[in-house]
Amino acid sequence: MCSPTDNKDSTSALKGAVGVLSLSTIGLLVATIVLATNNSSEEAAPSVKAAESATTLDFLSSKEASSFFASDEMNKCAGAKLAVDNQLCADLEVPGPQAGGNVTKGYVGELDVGDLTPNTKQYFQSSMCPVNVHWHLGSEHYSYGEFDENGDGPHGNIPRPDWANRDLAGAGESVPDGFRCHHFDETDAKFTTKYEWKHCEGMEVGETYEVHWPHSAAGACGTVNQYQTPFYDGVFCNLPMETFVTLGAQDIASAVGVHGQVFTVVNDESYFYPDMIRGMIVDPDMNMGQDVAMYTGSTTGDSRSNEMCSQYAPITWQVDRKCHMISASSFDKLCYDMKMQRDDMSDDLHAHGSRELVMDSLVANNQAN
Numbered sequence: 001m002c003s004p005t006d007n008k009d010s011t012s013a014l015k016g017a018v019g020v021l022s023l024s025t026i027g028l029l030v031a032t033i034v035l036a037t038n039n040s041s042e043e044a045a046p047s048v049k050a051a052e053s054a055t056t057l058d059f060l061s062s063k064e065a066s067s068f069f070a071s072d073e074m075n076k077c078a079g080a081k082l083a084v085d086n087q088l089c090a091d092l093e094v095p096g097p098q099a100g101g102n103v104t105k106g107y108v109g110e111l112d113v114g115d116l117t118p119n120t121k122q123y124f125q126s127s128m129c130p131v132n133v134h135w136h137l138g139s140e141h142y143s144y145g146e147f148d149e150n151g152d153g154p155h156g157n158i159p160r161p162d163w164a165n166r167d168l169a170g171a172g173e174s175v176p177d178g179f180r181c182h183h184f185d186e187t188d189a190k191f192t193t194k195y196e197w198k199h200c201e202g203m204e205v206g207e208t209y210e211v212h213w214p215h216s217a218a219g220a221c222g223t224v225n226q227y228q229t230p231f232y233d234g235v236f237c238n239l240p241m242e243t244f245v246t247l248g249a250q251d252i253a254s255a256v257g258v259h260g261q262v263f264t265v266v267n268d269e270s271y272f273y274p275d276m277i278r279g280m281i282v283d284p285d286m287n288m289g290q291d292v293a294m295y296t297g298s299t300t301g302d303s304r305s306n307e308m309c310s311q312y313a314p315i316t317w318q319v320d321r322k323c324h325m326i327s328a329s330s331f332d333k334l335c336y337d338m339k340m341q342r343d344d345m346s347d348d349l350h351a352h353g354s355r356e357l358v359m360d361s362l363v364a365n366n367q368a369n
């Protein structure tokens with residue numbers, strides 16, 4: 001059974017264990033003495049806690065003092081945005097496909113984009129990195145049964161758009177918020193209990209937000225300048241105009257992509273995820289980032305509509321069709337991390353307006369799964 005060497009091994013292991021045991025006995029003794037000494041001052045434990053949270057808060061003032069942030073010129077991407085104005089969609093001979101559209105499985109847009117395909121690989125496999133994160137109030141995209149006209153939140157929802165609703169009379173109202181998810185329940189405290197936001201601005205428990213992570217192969221990937229606000233500075237950081245004009249549509253769609261994921265904010269730490277700055281949350285166990293629609297579109301935001309087209313197209317979109325719950329603290333941690341970047345991301349600490357749902361005639365007919 002046991003060879004002599006095994007025996008020797010277990011003997012020395014035992015000796016080691018005895019050593020550890022006697023060490024920890026000494027440790028216990030010391031602890032007892034320390035405890036006995038501290039017993040007189042009862043606030044010993046709380047003061048340790050206070051010191052810890054003071055250290056956390058101090059990171060913001062450390063940033064003020066840090067030489068990494070000494071001069072604005074250190075941000076190599078500042079002003080890298082290549083400016084192309086929105087244009088009347090009708091004035092464009094061939095409008096670029098727009099985002100965000102209907103991402104329901106099986107949906108086919110009506111804009112024929114020929115051979116143009118979205119990048120269906122993981123973005124990092126095409127040398128892209130996230131260059132920004134920002135979010136919109138409500139969802140810009142539409143996923144039937146997940147974020148659509150039947151969702152709800154503390155301030156209600158928006159109706160299905162008129163043009164998608166020809167058989168029903170609609171007010172045709174245009175509002176800067178988007179669709180809500182179906183999680184909200186006003187009788188459940190996790191959707192209604194206020195959260196004390198420390199870093200994000202104007203956010204609300206129970207609301208739905210669509211988070212976007214623009215990615216670019218021309219970003220300052222792997223450097224301290226990677227994350228940028230406005231995100232265009234990040235997307236175009238290493239892409240001068242001379243190079244940009246030589247690129248074909250497919251080159252752009254293959255090298256620039258956005259992750260979209262929709263969340264309802266809850267006040268419940270069992271939904272805490274600490275690393276939202278990294279990109280779409282992908283976890284098969286949590287069914288996150290698993291059912292993803294991919295298509296080519298444009299940049300979004302409420303300066304675009306079905307009349308006013310974004311000319312930043314075509315770029316790839318990968319959008320999680322499911323709506324997920326996430327804790328308010330996850331967003332607050334994200335905002336904290338954004339404050340820690342070299343570039344000033346303060347313009348993205350609040351929810352941006354949502355554009356109206358893109359009409360079928362401006363959605364590319366290339367949705368992939």
Ligand SMILES: *[C@@H]1O[C@H](CO)[C@@H](O)[C@H](O)[C@H]1NC(C)=O
Binds near residue numbers: 164
């Ligand atoms: C979205 O697409 C689905 C699947 O094609 C369709 O059933 C639904 O009516 C569409 N919704 C809108 C608002 O266009």
